[in-house]
Amino acid sequence: VPGLVDPHAHMWPTWGIHKTQIWMYHANLAYGVTTTRDPQTSQTDVITYGDMVDAGMMVGPRVYSTGPGVFGDYANDRIRDMDHAKNIIRRYSDYYDTKTVKMYMAGNREQRQWVIMAAREAGLMVTTEGGLDLMYNLTMMIDGYSGQEHSFPIFPLYKDVVHLTAETGITYTPTLLVSYGGPFGEGYFLTRENPHDDEKLRRFTPHSVIDDRTRRRSTGGAGWFLEEEHVFQEHAKVIKAVLEAGGRAGVGSHGQLQGLGYHWELWAMASGGLNEHDALRAATIYGAESIGLGKEVGTLEVGKLSDLVVLDADPFEV
Secondary structure: OEOEEEOOOOOOOOOOOOOOOOHHHHHHHHOOEEEEEEOOOOOOHHHHHHHHHHOOOOOOOEEEEOOOOEOOHHHHHOOOOHHHHHHHHHHHHHHHOOOEEEEOOOOOHHHHHHHHHHHHHHOOEEEEEOOOOHHHHHHHHHHOOOEEEOOOOOOOOOHHHHHHHHHHOOEEEOOHHHOOOOOOHHHHHHOOOOHHHOHHHHHHOOHHHHHHHHOOOOOOOOOOOOHHHOOHHHHHHHHHHHHHOOOEEOOOOOOOOOOHHHHHHHHHHHOOOOOHHHHHHHHOHHHHHHOOOOOOOOOOOOOOOOOEOOOOOOOOOO
16 A cells, blocks of 8 residues: 555654654654654754655655744734735745645634735645634635644534535544544553554654553543543544545544554544545545645555555455
């Protein structure tokens, strides 16, 4: 199958010190993730790391990012006008050389429209997230944002929202391992699988990291909860409906458990009844298209990069 694509991959090594080997990169490759995009890095060090991978100076998946998100200081600036928005976006197109920008609650609707218009003029895609506000999500879909990061804040969603999501062409990347409206989906898998003893995980992940995530599971959003407390299955039903309506979704692991977490996210997305073919499309071509790389990766065809994952079983046989 094509290499797996993670459009919401937070892989944050120690910022400020450029290491020559990043275990997070190795862990993702080990689990078949060959292309990543970090939608909000806080720092610009990730750009250096991406260049080092491209130059063959370190081993890793393809490392793309939005750089620091357009929020915080930009929101305080209040994005004064269209020219101001263009100046902000130039930092990304000219200096950071990112392919996408992350706009996160920077100003009112008009200001958010300035951001997307400036990004289009600069040839950049713009992804966003809705801050647990459904109306905010809906207006950004209508205005033309290319990506929606994190799950919608409510469920179920009905035909009007499902078809709007599908027909706008936005890529919905729900990150169910950090589900909204209930316990983190990550906790479901941490308490029902045994990742602490996973041979591949132990080979590519520092043991201190594994212990920190797997030995104590009683606190926080990823702790232990009764089956009926979990909500990711309800979000997954929305994903199924969106894809069946002709929409698209991406598989974003949110960096919760590097490598293996990607597969947990895919399992969570499929838990609402998504068929295997749509699940694989979300993991490959939809993810690639969501970050502007649909012509380079995401399918197996002549002219594309040869990112391959070799399986030892048929994914259509369940």
